[in-house]
Amino acid sequence: MTRDRSPATPVTPAASETPAAPETPAIPVIDLGPWLSGEPEARARTAATVDAALRTAGFLLVTGHGVDPELRTEIRELARGFFRLPAATKEPYAVKVGGRGWLGPGAEANAYAEGTATPPDLKESLSFAADLPTGDPVVDAEWFLPNTWPGEIPGLRPAVETYLRAMRTLSDQLLALLGAALGESDDYFARHTAHPTYGFNINWYPGRDTIGEPQPGQFRIGPHTDFGTVTVLDRQTGKGGLQVFTDEGGWADAPYAPDALTVNIGDLMARWSGGRWCSGRHRVLPPPADAPAEELMSLVYFYECDPGTDVRGVDSHTYLRDRLDAITAG
Incomplete structure (x- = not known):
C-alpha cells in the first residue's frame, strides 16, 4: 500500500482530491463476540477478515465491544458544558498538543504530519492521557503526568475514568486479535502493554454558526494517519464527518453504525506488521455550508505501548513525540 505524503497545495473538499461519487472503502463490521468466545474456527474467520481490511483501508467497525452507550452520551453532554463556556473561563486549561487540558481553536493542524501546509483544524479538544506513574521519574515526567480536570464540570472525571478503563480493556482485546490476524500469538503485541501510554481526546466540531466560514483548505481535522x-473512535455521523482514504478509491465517507465503534491502526502498528497493513489515512470534513448549525463530537482513544518499545528498529516514544510536535500549530 503506497502513500503520497509529498507536500501539496491545500485544496477544498469540493476540489479534485474528493471524487464526485466516492465508493465506500472495504471496511467490515467485526463482531467481537465470536472472537472472544474462544471457538477456534470463529476466531480464525474473524482474524482473516481483520487482516484483509487492514491491508486496504486500515479501518474496522467493531460491535460486541461491551462499552456502555449511555456512558458515551453522558461524556458528550458533560464535555459540551465545558466547550460552551466563555473562552476566558477555558483559557486557564489551555495546553499544547500532547498536554493534558484544553486544546483551543488554532492549536492543532494534523495535515502538518504529512508535510502539508494547511490552516489549523476547526475543532476544540479536551485532552487526557495515561497518568499512572511507572516510578521512573524521567519517563513519568514526559508520559505519565496527572490529568487536569475542569472544576466547572465536576462530573466529567468519574465518567471519563470509567470510559478509559473500558477503552484499555477493549484495546488489549484488539491487540490480541491483531496478533492472530498477523499469524502470531495473541500476546505478540499485547505483551508490550504492561504499562502503556495512551491519549484520549474529546473533540468538539462546532458549526459555521459558531466559527464562521472555513478558510480554503481548512478541515475539522486535516488529512493524516x-x-x-x-x-x-466513538463518533457521530454528519455531512461534515469522517472520510477514509484508499489508494484504489480515494476519499470516501466512512461507513457508520450507531452501535459500532470505529477502529483504525496507526503508524506504529503498520510498521510492526512489516508493511503488511496500512495506517488508516483519514480526515474530518469542514462544517457544511448547507447545515451551518451541525455540531459533532467524537471520543477518540489513541492506544500506544510501553515507553521505549522497539518497533522494528524504531523507539516507539521517540517517534510519538516527534509526531505530536509535528502537528502543533502556531
Whole structure:
C-alpha cells in the first residue's frame, strides 16, 4: 500500500482530491463476540477478515465491544458544558498538543504530519492521557503526568475514568486479535502493554454558526494517519464527518453504525506488521455550508505501548513525540 505524503497545495473538499461519487472503502463490521468466545474456527474467520481490511483501508467497525452507550452520551453532554463556556473561563486549561487540558481553536493542524501546509483544524479538544506513574521519574515526567480536570464540570472525571478503563480493556482485546490476524500469538503485541501510554481526546466540531466560514483548505481535522497502535473512535455521523482514504478509491465517507465503534491502526502498528497493513489515512470534513448549525463530537482513544518499545528498529516514544510536535500549530 503506497502513500503520497509529498507536500501539496491545500485544496477544498469540493476540489479534485474528493471524487464526485466516492465508493465506500472495504471496511467490515467485526463482531467481537465470536472472537472472544474462544471457538477456534470463529476466531480464525474473524482474524482473516481483520487482516484483509487492514491491508486496504486500515479501518474496522467493531460491535460486541461491551462499552456502555449511555456512558458515551453522558461524556458528550458533560464535555459540551465545558466547550460552551466563555473562552476566558477555558483559557486557564489551555495546553499544547500532547498536554493534558484544553486544546483551543488554532492549536492543532494534523495535515502538518504529512508535510502539508494547511490552516489549523476547526475543532476544540479536551485532552487526557495515561497518568499512572511507572516510578521512573524521567519517563513519568514526559508520559505519565496527572490529568487536569475542569472544576466547572465536576462530573466529567468519574465518567471519563470509567470510559478509559473500558477503552484499555477493549484495546488489549484488539491487540490480541491483531496478533492472530498477523499469524502470531495473541500476546505478540499485547505483551508490550504492561504499562502503556495512551491519549484520549474529546473533540468538539462546532458549526459555521459558531466559527464562521472555513478558510480554503481548512478541515475539522486535516488529512493524516494516527501515530500509535490502535485508535478507538466513538463518533457521530454528519455531512461534515469522517472520510477514509484508499489508494484504489480515494476519499470516501466512512461507513457508520450507531452501535459500532470505529477502529483504525496507526503508524506504529503498520510498521510492526512489516508493511503488511496500512495506517488508516483519514480526515474530518469542514462544517457544511448547507447545515451551518451541525455540531459533532467524537471520543477518540489513541492506544500506544510501553515507553521505549522497539518497533522494528524504531523507539516507539521517540517517534510519538516527534509526531505530536509535528502537528502543533502556531
